[in-house]
Amino acid sequence: MPIGDFIALIVVWLIGTIVGLAILHWLVSNAIHSSELARDIREIKELLKRQYAAGPDGTGGEPSGDEGEADGTGGDAEACPGCGARVRPTDEVCPSCGLTLIAQDDGEKE
Numbered sequence: 001m002p003i004g005d006f007i008a009l010i011v012v013w014l015i016g017t018i019v020g021l022a023i024l025h026w027l028v029s030n031a032i033h034s035s036e037l038a039r040d041i042r043e044i045k046e047l048l049k050r051q052y053a054a055g056p057d058g059t060g061g062e063p064s065g066d067e068g069e070a071d072g073t074g075g076d077a078e079a080c081p082g083c084g085a086r087v088r089p090t091d092e093v094c095p096s097c098g099l100t101l102i103a104q105d106d107g108e109k110e
Contacts, residue, residue, distance in 0.1 A: 051084070055084070076088070076089060080099060080101070082094060082097045082099035083096050083097040085097065087101060
């Protein structure tokens with residue numbers, strides 16, 4: 001086999017390999033991005049973005065500090081570390097998201 005034919009064969013093989021890998025990449029990417037898990041993750045991501053934008057009290061701003069009297073918590077409510085909802089120091093779990101609250105050594109919930 002002449003050297004020119006050998007080089008042409010290698011070039012055709014390389015081009016075929018590159019095209020094959022590109023097609024394989026496209027197929028795998030489409031399978032991943034259109035899967036139910038990927039849709040669920042995108043939905044959760046959007047939900048978290050909306051909750052973060054709404055703020056801990058759901059109004060979109062920082063809490064003013066006087067919500068405690070209005071919501072019956074006595075003014076000493078804290079924000080849940082999981083969802084930002086107001087929780088009383090006596091709460092064992094967050095009433096909004098169900099996160100188990102653990103008392104710290106100084107009596108605060110974490």
